[in-house]
Ligand SMILES: CC(C)(COP(=O)(O)O)[C@@H](O)C(=O)NCCC(=O)O
């Protein structure tokens with residue numbers, strides 16, 4: 041093997057991100073000044089991560105939750121904490137600077153009685169929280185070209201990241217700066233630019249060993265991020281579920297300017313087993329000389345149009361166009377990179393730059409893939425993860441590396457790539473801050489978001505300062521004008537392979553935008569209070585999405601649906617904010633941002649992780665919130681609630697006059713019929729022009745004849761009412777995942793809840809934490825229940841018992857109240873703000889409520905069809921929805937729009 045190993049220690053060996061020049065500088069800067077002592081930076085391969093003690097640390101003594109303990113992002117008061125914590129870390133490589141920084145969530149101090157009552161009644165515990173608190177907050181990933189270091193320093197300064205507090209709302213920027221402010225950094229530039237940081241920002245760089253950081257970063261990502269690792273073969277990206285218990289050992293191949301290969305055996309347990317000096321720097325350096333390209337990305341983009349057979353010597357060139365099939369080589373396999381150049385009487389100018397670029401890319405990628413595999417073989421490692429910014433999410437590079445690994449291992453080993461490929465070192469440096477509390481965060485406590493702005497910062501497209509809405513909007517306005525390519529979906533060509541050997545031409549074509557890799561990572565929201573829903577039969581195999589958008593036809597269809605909804609949604613959103621000029625401007629920016637996301641995902645569906653329909657619907661809501669539209673359907677919801685509450689007394693009278701059997705059927709019919717009030721469905725919205733709310737409700741009720749398309753009503757009835765003389769035990773506690781406002785909740789789910797209460801079952805209404813379309817929220821529900829309770833003793837008694845009526849009932853005449861003890865009716869928030877629900881990440885109050893529940897009712901298309909249709913529960917489950925989309929009806933239930941689903945599954 042041509043590449044040197046660690047034992048050789050040749051002077052030219054490439055360490056990721058450090059070129060020869062920076063290494064020389066590092067040699068003299070490697071001695072750290074620390075109180076006059078000389079402290080050597082740890083050598084690569086040392087076995088544990090260096091925990092700084094000179095760094096100010098979070099002082100968690102006396103820590104307490106401020107305000108309400110069950111806040112989604114609880115604020116934790118650290119009374120003994122001085123404000124000089126700087127959770128910013130850097131990886132300053134030869135070509136790129138990577139920043140990871142933490143910002144605390146804005147405080148959301150709502151004095152919410154409902155939550156306190158729920159906590160009291162359900163005994164909500166700390167859940168999986170550890171003994172010391174972690175701050176709810178966000179991890180941001182940003183990068184700059186090293187040549188634009190000044191921009192990076194400006195960015196740090198503008199956000200005051202060096203001053204201690206990450207978030208000017210928490211730690212005012214005019215707070216006195218700590219004398220000894222320190223920032224953790226790794227990479228050669230941590231040595232090279234230390235003085236500049238001191239001069240420009242007044243901060244000292246505390247150097248962290250590069251290998252330690254890479255490993256710590258990779259371990260964190262592989263354990264904490266669900267869709268982090270993926271395979272990439274012949275243009276097809278597939279996320280790999282990593283079982284934490286089977287993660288180690290693995291080979292980490294970090295491709296920076298040079299390449300490091302590290303055998304990782306555990307947290308802080310690793311050894312740099314090999315490396316090669318032929319890496320990203322080689323591609324860029326040679327490529328620049330040979331093609332005159334001005335940037336790495338330009339060179340990479342050039343390769344997309346290249347044909348390496350004009351310059352590489354292929355097997356076919358040697359064998360007269362034939363395969364050498366006896367040893368498994370096709371005619372198109374590269375026999376010798378650049379080999380044709382020796383036999384042709386040509387000069388450099390005679391070769392196309394694009395062919396040269398492709399030839400170089402293939403040469404280097406194959407070489408790295410092959411060396412990586414040989415090292416995996418040497419140590420018996422099955423998993424190889426490739427990271428580093430050489431890869432840049434570039435499909436062809438990944439395909440080439442994968443091909444090499446597959447080819448040489450004969451399919452035994454697999455190359456895997458990481459979404460945060462370039463941030464391993466910076467993340468590791470971040471992890472080296474002591475007691476930030478992130479080391480053992482779990483997958484369900486992290487939610488990744490893709491705001492407009494953050495991913496674009498640095499490089500040639502500049503994003504707005506995060507959090508500044510106004511600048512974000514003007515940036516969106518400029519951005520769409522500038523980056524037109526992002527709004528134009530690129531069709532995906534099927535890969536062209538040649539059977540035995542390599543690819544003829546890059547199989548993963550498409551436009552490589554210069555900012556491509558910036559779009560692949562979002563902001564990690566750390567929400568310590570999220571938990572896995574305890575009633576899932578098997579959380580490991582649970583997949584929330586029913587519709588897998590990796591099917592291109594599906595993807596195209598839903599993208600069209602969402603694009604067509606957009607102008608209507610913008611109108612509603614703008615109207616909800618009074619139709620002001622500011623609202624219109626924000627509406628415009630939202631539409632641009634969401635369209636840009638759609639275009640990006642159309643081009644690369646797995647760019648943000650595994651993509652299902654639920655993710656798209658959630659992205660839309662997130663995007664609205666990003667442009668400060670917090671409840672676009674507020675007025676519509678209010679109007680529909682009022683209209684439905686007005687007819688509720690008549691409905692209850694009608695129900696009470698029925699037999700038990702008849703009543704149960706009418707109640708389920710009522711839920712299905714009222715689910716027609718869905719402002720997310722194009723067909724339903726068209727219907728609303730044709731009549732009043734009550735007229736549409738009646739029409740829908742009339743069409744409810746059984747059998748429904750999926751009809752397990754008889755089984756459900758038998759469980760509820762028994763058969764013959766046998767009267768079954770009522771359920772102890774039912775969780776009702778409610779959906780829309782208006783008729784859906786008032787005339788559908790509340791009467792069903794009332795029936796369960798009447799039968800002695802405790803009822804927990806589970807509603808959204810944040811608004812999404814016309815879904816009812818947990819904040820809104822107590823008032824609706826209180827209004828309904830004015831007409832119903834059962835609801836009133838239960839709501840009182842559940843602590844829902846403290847305020848709302850004070851205006852009811854005393855004479856009306858009864859003292860009969862009642863099973864409680866409660867309301868809990870589900871932890872999300874989407875029309876769908878991922879039960880791997882729910883609020884801790886819902887998780888607590890689930891502990892004693894033996895019946896789950898999921899209602900609506902989002903929660904029971906788009907997600908959870910195939911979910912299995914430990915307890916009885918009923919899924920109720922009207923299918924309000926023709927294509928979904930055909931695909932899921934082989935039926936038609938407005939068909940209904942009543943799916944009952946006893947405890948598994
Ligand atoms: C967004 C929704 C899931 C909401 O449905 P719900 O959960 O309220 O029943 C649904 O309206 C939907 O899938 N709409 C997009 C498809 C369409 O317009 O046909």
Ligand SMILES: [Mn+2]
Pocket residue numbers: 718779780813814815875900902
């Ligand atoms: Mn809904």
